[in-house]
Amino acid sequence: MFRNVFTKVKQYFSYYRIQQKTAFSYIPKLLLCMLCFAALLVGFAFAGSKLLYSNHNSVAKVKIALVTEDDNPLIDLALHYIGKMDSVEGICEFEVTTEEDAFNKLRNGELYSVVLLPPNFIDGIMNGDNIPAEVILHPDSGADSVLFETLASAAAYTLRTAQAGIYAGIDTYQFYELNKKSVNRITNDLNEIYIDMALRRSLMFEPESLSATGTLSIGTFFASSAFILLLLFSGIGCAAFYKSNTSFLSKTIKRQGINYSAQIILQALAISVCYFVIFAIPYLLYSHFILYAELLTTIFIHLPILFILIFGICTFMLLLFRISKNPQTGTLLLFFVSVVLIFLSGGILPKAFLPLAIQKAMPFLPSTHWLSLAFDLFSGSFTGSALILTLLISVLFILLNYISTRLENL
Amino acid sequence: MLKIENLSKSYGKHNILNNISLELPAGKCIGIIGANGCGKSTLLSIIAGTLSYNSGTITILDKYPHSAANCSQYIGYVPQENPLFDKLTALDNLKFWYGSDSSQLKEDLSNGLPALFGITEYLKKRVENMSGGMKKRLSIACSLAKHQPILVLDEPCAALDLPCKEDIHNYLRNYLKAGNSVIITSHEESDIAMCDILYLIKDSKISCIDTDTSSDMSALTEYLR
Numbered sequence: 001m002f003r004n005v006f007t008k009v010k011q012y013f014s015y016y017r018i019q020q021k022t023a024f025s026y027i028p029k030l031l032l033c034m035l036c037f038a039a040l041l042v043g044f045a046f047a048g049s050k051l052l053y054s055n056h057n058s059v060a061k062v063k064i065a066l067v068t069e070d071d072n073p074l075i076d077l078a079l080h081y082i083g084k085m086d087s088v089e090g091i092c093e094f095e096v097t098t099e100e101d102a103f104n105k106l107r108n109g110e111l112y113s114v115v116l117l118p119p120n121f122i123d124g125i126m127n128g129d130n131i132p133a134e135v136i137l138h139p140d141s142g143a144d145s146v147l148f149e150t151l152a153s154a155a156a157y158t159l160r161t162a163q164a165g166i167y168a169g170i171d172t173y174q175f176y177e178l179n180k181k182s183v184n185r186i187t188n189d190l191n192e193i194y195i196d197m198a199l200r201r202s203l204m205f206e207p208e209s210l211s212a213t214g215t216l217s218i219g220t221f222f223a224s225s226a227f228i229l230l231l232l233f234s235g236i237g238c239a240a241f242y243k244s245n246t247s248f249l250s251k252t253i254k255r256q257g258i259n260y261s262a263q264i265i266l267q268a269l270a271i272s273v274c275y276f277v278i279f280a281i282p283y284l285l286y287s288h289f290i291l292y293a294e295l296l297t298t299i300f301i302h303l304p305i306l307f308i309l310i311f312g313i314c315t316f317m318l319l320l321f322r323i324s325k326n327p328q329t330g331t332l333l334l335f336f337v338s339v340v341l342i343f344l345s346g347g348i349l350p351k352a353f354l355p356l357a358i359q360k361a362m363p364f365l366p367s368t369h370w371l372s373l374a375f376d377l378f379s380g381s382f383t384g385s386a387l388i389l390t391l392l393i394s395v396l397f398i399l400l401n402y403i404s405t406r407l408e409n410l
Numbered sequence: 411m412l413k414i415e416n417l418s419k420s421y422g423k424h425n426i427l428n429n430i431s432l433e434l435p436a437g438k439c440i441g442i443i444g445a446n447g448c449g450k451s452t453l454l455s456i457i458a459g460t461l462s463y464n465s466g467t468i469t470i471l472d473k474y475p476h477s478a479a480n481c482s483q484y485i486g487y488v489p490q491e492n493p494l495f496d497k498l499t500a501l502d503n504l505k506f507w508y509g510s511d512s513s514q515l516k517e518d519l520s521n522g523l524p525a526l527f528g529i530t531e532y533l534k535k536r537v538e539n540m541s542g543g544m545k546k547r548l549s550i551a552c553s554l555a556k557h558q559p560i561l562v563l564d565e566p567c568a569a570l571d572l573p574c575k576e577d578i579h580n581y582l583r584n585y586l587k588a589g590n591s592v593i594i595t596s597h598e599e600s601d602i603a604m605c606d607i608l609y610l611i612k613d614s615k616i617s618c619i620d621t622d623t624s625s626d627m628s629a630l631t632e633y634l635r
Contacts (some may be wrong), residue, residue, distance in 0.1 A: 251460035
């Protein structure tokens, strides 16, 4: 019995050796394909970013014009003070200008809003009259204008509260007839404390970064998607390999004692090893030097996960070519299906931008789980669910390959 | 050597082979002829064990049931399309088909079928770079790696040059002289001429052709109409 098992294993190994040797001969084509598609993807990314960010307004600071007839030098001082605040400096840019100039620029889209300061505005703040300023936004501005308006109102309310605090402090001081010489000093101190607290709005908020790519950086997100697309598209270079086991060859190999399921698994394994050979070292360097992962962790955990991801994708490509009549049809099918799958899985546009129906369908797509595993690999934080689902998907594709082969060879 | 009784094969409602019976004696060559698409290759695939059949029995060497393992061990099969790995060399292909029997391969490369066919001259050559004749010779050598007593060939000399056909025929004659048996399908006159028994498949049925007629190609042509 052991001899039979040993002979069987030797037979399988002999067939695997054949497939591996054949697969290795495709490495130059694989590399060429990857280079071509990498160049294409970089080109698209470059063009896309140029398109998105060529409009400087989209990343430039919000320009706000201040219109005032007040010659009070404190306006410039206040403007300078507010403009240099941490929470404002990176976002807003103020300019003092005439009303006509401000409205012209607002109409032309050069300004985000115009703030009309009434006469004696500063005096009004100092004496408690608090004459309101008028904020004018472009009539066609969208939801961001509502946000701006809300924030501005909140700032004004906070300022009023701060003023109330100052006056309460001074009134209390005067009520208890404390040293009148100290009133000015105390008033200044209270002003500094309350106004500073009111205007340093960042103290009141807990900043939270929201990104369509979730916890992933934009670079990690697109690098992961590009990696999956690269794996898929480079399968085009191996079309002949995926179609090499013709019906009559499969049947003849089966005569040799190597059943269809073994043929499928060993063929997928062979081409997966080729991909792994290409990506293992670059990923090892990336994991160790960029993600700062331990070398042993990378070798014994991350690299096997990378292999499982590659294997899963290879079983999918094998299926596509198996159901195609010839390598050319398989190539077209692979290209089309890959683009559609990656798009629907949120690999091109993040999930947040996709319709709800697509978001609901995502968990049922194999590419969603490949992308999740790729995100894990590129970010260094792993969830077991993506790995398990990728493995299950691989098993499913092997089964589908088997069914396809059996139907073909009836 | 091989006995087929009441073999039937159909694809859905379409009957390809209907109650086929034939017997392959030892040391004899059986030829199977018929019009294109009549089921010759189907019959050979069934005999070789690469295709299932609906009903009937096939017995190998009068005692062994028709199974995948027995087919592989006792029947060498050379299909029309050469079952070779294109990207690999002749040696790699031979190594696969010889399996674990590396000593046998070494011996055959010295004075066996691969040596006889001159395959040793292009062992390092990739199959995709070989001529049709070289591929066919390599296919036959690979198929007979286990030195099976029965050889099934599906149009072995199609698209081959005359010297190559001569080599194959010479080999087959020697193979038959050693007591082995051959089943061959062909449209080639030279292939048919070396057959001892000729069968015709027509309308999914098989019939034996008179040996006198088998040497007359014009008469055979009439049979096929």
